Amino acid sequence: MPELAEVEWYRKQWNPGLGDHIVDLSLHARNRVFRGTNTRALKENLIGEKLLRSRARGKQTLFNFSGDNWLGIHFGMTGKIRVESANFRPDKHDHLVLQQRERALVFTDSRQFGRVRFHHAADEPDWWKSDVPEIISREFDQKFVDQFLDRHRKAPIKAVLLLQNGFSGIGNWMADEVLWRAKILPPRRAEKLRHRERAALLRAAKFVAKKSLETLGRDYSDLPRLWLIHQRWKRSGICPRHRTPLRRATIGGRTTAWCPRCQR
């Protein structure tokens, strides 16, 4: 599921455990989600510590524990986190369980495209440090978008929207939503976009990010009825504006849906 708003919602799922100690922890070190991670250090350091706070940025999350401990979770395609009761027994795809006295904090990922990282130091981990502005921030402005499009001028705009160095937290459905709202045809090369279209792209990206965070990100309630997302995976999806049948093709390696009448 996870694009920025869904990631924000997932992040909050562990909130019931804020302020409580980790009394035990289970994981399988060989699982792919722990690639590159020192799982022994993770286990030895985290047990006995308290979950203090968490953050989401783009598709990444960072959980901060007492004793200078940091846990980073990326959800990939199928990762998710949730809370279970204290007597929870992990199933096959429950790769990490942080046991607290009153509950279990669980990370699940059937396909294991996600990733769990660990860092033990006073400072934030290097892999969390980033200069990429969040889409809803003031730093994500026309100048930033224009420069990013110029750096990827030969790529289809759909593919550019999926690059996390520029459009942090945008994934496949959000990219289609943004292009539909900005009325831009997904296969067009970034260099072909006019000033007016670049401005529309910026506006649409901010709008979709903000509105998604206010609905999905807050309590997983429904996105506005007239958004493209409700149509894009239907066999005969239609444009929410005027019911024109949507078109579909693979662009930037991903299935893409668009309205041939609205988007030029």
Place this chain on the structure above:
DNA sequence: ACCCCTGTTCGGCG
């Protein structure tokens, strides 16, 4: 059985 998938990385190739 076969095809699809809201993500990322890597190697080939132009």
Place this chain on the structure above:
DNA sequence: CCGCCGAACAGGGG
């Protein structure tokens, strides 16, 4: 060297 693109990763669902 740069950058685009398809394959690979791995499993579940239609």
